[in-house]
Amino acid sequence: MITIALDAMGPDAGPSVVVEGAAQVSREEAPIRTILVGDGVEIQALLKRQSYDRTRVEIVNTTDWVRQDEKPAVALDARPGCSALVAADLVAKGEADALVGAGSTGALILASSRKLERVEGVRRCALATVHPTEQQHGPHDDPFALMLDVGATLTVDAQDLVSFAVMGSAYSRIISSIEKPRVALLSNGTEPTKGTAAIVEAHAILAGMPSINFVGNVEGLDIPRGTVDVVVCEGFLGNVVLKMLEGVSEVVSDIAKDAYARKFLWKLGLMMLSEGIRQIRTMTDWRQYGGAPVLGFSKPVIKAHGRSNAWAIRNAIRVARKTVERDLGGTIRAGLASAPARAS
């Protein structure tokens, strides 16, 4: 049975959503065991209210946890017994196969990097996330594409971009069942000579790697369109792009609400249009698609959104299980084998 370590502390709604998600998973057929890491008294009290399989949910008590507004490095230094570090340690020691957290993103990534090894050949880990697209992807017609890095790094070199491409391709294949995901570098033009020095060099390397379905550079236009399955960029750029998409979503939502409040005729129109509006909102609200993987560690690490409910936590746990079963680490290792070695 696969075991998932859950940092139970830190989501916006508090540990209850994590506890409820774990209880739900324990009632389902898929053989998954979870370890809830956090305030034992609180978790026990929350768990009592749930119906769950006692053989498949465990609690590990910790005394503290990292808040969203804290500096992760400072907090982890000060509190070695916090839930993020203890949960990552369970994975490092082999007591769990993967790590899921819904609290501070920085604390989850930093705790993982302090406890877990990276896949051989990966120098920098990357946070990947799905964003809504007009075009659909893969055999299940997913209305979203994967983008990485969206914030684990700031600036990176060509080899880092190459490893991001390999990791994104592996994750997309495993989770979205796309046999040969189309992978592209995000740049300011489609020609191989366009972009920063790191992008131009990564382009040349990726073009020579048979293990990757590299289709070249894409531009900003291609992000909402969804021209490719995996978009690769440095963390600084990915962060700006991701937050911008979030902002566009909120603005569209505001305008719709505003119209709704103002005019009766518009109300009628909105009711008739509800399916269309829902479609736009769905497209711009990727939060429903659950967890974002931190790629590059030898064991899977999944960041669930801070605003997750129990269903989103349940989905993140199932995604974690899938990456364990389908050997994400091994797939990344194999993909990197065809990359030229880093000069060091």
Place this chain on the structure above:
Amino acid sequence: MITIALDAMGPDAGPSVVVEGAAQVSREEAPIRTILVGDGVEIQALLKRQSYDRTRVEIVNTTDWVRQDEKPAVALDARPGCSALVAADLVAKGEADALVGAGSTGALILASSRKLERVEGVRRCALATVHPTEQQHGPHDDPFALMLDVGATLTVDAQDLVSFAVMGSAYSRIISSIEKPRVALLSNGTEPTKGTAAIVEAHAILAGMPSINFVGNVEGLDIPRGTVDVVVCEGFLGNVVLKMLEGVSEVVSDIAKDAYARKFLWKLGLMMLSEGIRQIRTMTDWRQYGGAPVLGFSKPVIKAHGRSNAWAIRNAIRVARKTVERDLGGTIRAGLASAPARAS
């Protein structure tokens, strides 16, 4: 009377829109003279069909021009007599006060940099453009904010970002009549320590400059919201962001069209909602707002959109006149005077 040199060649619709725009300006009260630079025979034929003031429109014949799909540097080297270079030269020699073009952006910028001087203290010029925002700006409640650089540069240093901030602030003050435009650096967090080394250094410099209303860093979220009046970033990032906004606009438009075609009930809803939909479209279609300035040259250079019609060209000419009258170059020079000198 102020004279504007117009590169008449290269817009998507051909020189007719530029000729028509110049004719219209000559019929209006504002004292503006234009010089149409391009294929003299074609321009003369087009002009004959217009009603215009002969004392205020002139033609300078050239034998060639740079196409949108050509590499600007190669094309300008091969054709020193092309319309972009000849038009820029008229401005350099003082025969015109400003330059407007609607053809290849790269050719306009490169021709300007070969012929025109830069404002003292400016090492790199920047292409600025307005983008639609939820919040309104300035005394005229403009529904858009300025962003630069969106593609004249790739990566830049801290001093370049500082000069972009000064130039954007000056342009926003002159064109949108905002007395103290709020200026921000685009980064991956609002703290002064967030971002690349260049951003962190520029932040520290701008915080100490009384001539700029510097409000700190903004994030991707703030672009569609419009939290500030001027967003400053390197050209690579600005290019990706701008094209992404364009993509979002196209996707929203596609969805609306698709819904329209499919369902009668939706049609009815769309008709009722037309004002709301128009509002969203307006917000996401910044092309209506006319020209984008290339900032940093001692004389104003305005890039009109390739898809401009005669009205958009007329507006770009009027914007160029405003920047001459209100001394954009002098305003930038004064703003830069309080910046620390570049170590060189």
